[in-house]
Amino acid sequence: MNDRLYYQDAYLTTFEAAILRCGTEEDGTAYVVLDHTAFYPTGGGQPCDTGTLGDCRVIDVEEVAGEIRHRLDRPLTGGSGKVTGRIDWQRRFDAMQQHAGQHILSASFIKIADAQTVAFHLGREHVTIDVQLDSLSAELAEQVERQANQIVLENRQIEARFVTEEELASLPLTKPPAVTENVRVVIIPDFDYNPCGGTHPRSTGEVGPIKIIGWERHRGNIRVQFVCGWRALADHARKQMLLQKVTGLLATSEQELADVLERVLAEKESLKESLQQREAELLAAEAERALQSAERLAGGEWLMQASFAGRSMQELQQLARQIVSREEQAIVLLATTGEKLQLVFARGTAVQAEMNQLLKETLPLIDGKGGGSAAMAQGGGAPTLPAEDLLAHARQLLVSRANA
The missing domain is CATH 2.40.30.130 (Elongation Factor Tu (Ef-tu); domain 3)
Structure with missing residues (x-):
């Protein structure tokens, strides 16, 4: 070596x-x-x-x-x-901090929770270890983190060296070595004895603060995300700036932020329910007006057709349902324009015309696709024709069949 x-x-x-x-x-x-x-x-x-x-x-x-x-x-x-x-020293020292921090945190999980680390990954933004635990509470995570940072503050020596077979047999290793020769052990006296080939600082104090930032279930274990040293300081600074921005926007303090957010979310939910109620009322009124201006066909059906700009397919479907629920003899032909030209065709329960078939015979004019049932169908295609022309085509199909 x-x-x-x-x-x-x-x-x-x-x-x-x-x-x-x-x-x-x-x-x-x-x-x-x-x-x-x-x-x-x-x-x-x-x-x-x-x-x-x-x-x-x-x-x-x-x-x-x-x-x-x-x-x-x-x-x-x-x-x-x-x-x-x-x-590149900045990259090297970052790896030294994160890797040594992993040794300290993994050993702390063993000391506090008797939980072994089974996997480790040093990523660009954070580090992860997979710990043999069924679950991890916030209280346990805090205990482990406190133990790890206590070792950092004690500024213990970190010694990394190759050992003989005799030395290896006498050391209380955290885990068995992955190799059988040239075994190198990273030692934090009276705390951790870990076979490892990575680079490490000379003392635990150089690792800097160790901060757990999250965890999740992963393949039967708990995957813990954490950062050390300069990464921990950068993470803290970023979150502090975000916290200041949020408290500024909400005109509150850090201590009252959670309560204010809960109140804002409750108000948002209340406003959402109120808005949905108002939208339903507006759609009901729009449906009533549409029926009043509907055209009477020879077969006795009431035909209502209209085109809009920028309305969603969902809005058209809701409007169509409102209309046919009020008049069992209603036929509704609706279109909305935007990036696509979208259609919604619907009928009342007393109407025999099949809306899916009508849509099928209309969509080819705009190279469109769609589907649905005999009672309601929807689809869309390229806006290559005016919406009014498309609806006129569908109306002509209905009238010609009624007169056949």
């Missing part, structure tokens, strides 16, 4: 190495293999380092068949000799 400088010094950001070989992946991405490297490859739930090799960006680092491939944004010029590597 002497060729992996991140194991010797996780704080190393600049190094010089000899180029062993250059290559190209199947997708055309250039890569280079060095005789030693400070770039951490993706693995163990931790993302790889990024940075530069010479004048090239290192966009990905992965161990393939025992060698570490540094994937580049373009081929390395020269391709031989030595090259200087530089690590």
